Amino acid sequence: MITADLHTLSGAYALHALADDERTAFERHLDGCPTCAEEVAGFTATAARLGLAAAEPPRTAVRDDVLRRIVAVRQDSPRVRSTVRRGRGTGHARPLSRCALAACLAAAAVFGGTAAWQYERAEEARDLAGRAQRNADDLAAVLAAPDARTRTARLPGGARGTVVVSASRDAAVFVSSGMAEPPRGKVYQLWFDDRGTMRSAGLMDPHLAGQTVLLGGPVDKATGMGITVEPAGGSGEPTSTPLAVMEFPT
Numbered sequence: 001m002i003t004a005d006l007h008t009l010s011g012a013y014a015l016h017a018l019a020d021d022e023r024t025a026f027e028r029h030l031d032g033c034p035t036c037a038e039e040v041a042g043f044t045a046t047a048a049r050l051g052l053a054a055a056e057p058p059r060t061a062v063r064d065d066v067l068r069r070i071v072a073v074r075q076d077s078p079r080v081r082s083t084v085r086r087g088r089g090t091g092h093a094r095p096l097s098r099c100a101l102a103a104c105l106a107a108a109a110v111f112g113g114t115a116a117w118q119y120e121r122a123e124e125a126r127d128l129a130g131r132a133q134r135n136a137d138d139l140a141a142v143l144a145a146p147d148a149r150t151r152t153a154r155l156p157g158g159a160r161g162t163v164v165v166s167a168s169r170d171a172a173v174f175v176s177s178g179m180a181e182p183p184r185g186k187v188y189q190l191w192f193d194d195r196g197t198m199r200s201a202g203l204m205d206p207h208l209a210g211q212t213v214l215l216g217g218p219v220d221k222a223t224g225m226g227i228t229v230e231p232a233g234g235s236g237e238p239t240s241t242p243l244a245v246m247e248f249p250t
Contacts, residue, residue: 150165
């Protein structure tokens with residue numbers, strides 16, 4: 001049973017904190033209340049900003065030290081019985097047999113290859129961490145921009161999407177909640193709507209119902225954005241009817 005004034009539930013709705021009956025009633029109310037729709041958009045964008053602000057990446061020194069150790073520290077190899085045997089009564093070591101020498105050379109090649117593999121993996125980890133940090137910084141800059149404008153719309157299946165646009169940053173962010181997982185082998189693709197021409201803006205994670213995505217590329221002259229279902233890996237142009245087309249806020 002709902003006893004609260006529906007106008008007071010916008011914050012709880014944006015944070016997905018309503019019971020099922022309250023959420024259903026509020027969504028019906030939301031369709032005819034521009035004031036609550038504007039509040040939900042603002043609360044959703046603010047929640048995304050706070051979520052990013054709460055995330056604290058590890059200190060650079062810690063990350064660099066871990067990556068350095070990946071390359072420098074090797075796993076101990078198992079101990080084996082010595083292949084060097086002393087001659088009777090001479091005290092001199094016998095030379096290694098051909099098989100033993102071949103085994104040593106093979107081991108050296110393996111360890112050398114392992115070190116090279118570890119170095120390549122460390123370089124990949126550095127590159128991935130750097131790109132993730134740059135993406136997070138760019139995303140936070142859009143959400144925190146003084147001229148950031150938001151617009152929220154209902155998406156198919158009861159999902160909701162909020163787009164945040166900053167003219168000064170020439171960038172946009174899409175915040176989704178309640179997105180159903182796309183069909184197997186498919187992915188949600190985002191597009192800039194350049195006055196009727198769709199320009200790819202990146203892919204969404206198909207396994208996350210709620211996520212915050214920095215649209216790839218400048219806003220430029222785009223008037224809105226669209227969402228389509230595409231084959232895994234994305235498409236050069238839309239191959240299906242858009243699930244939604246949202247106009248950018250002005």
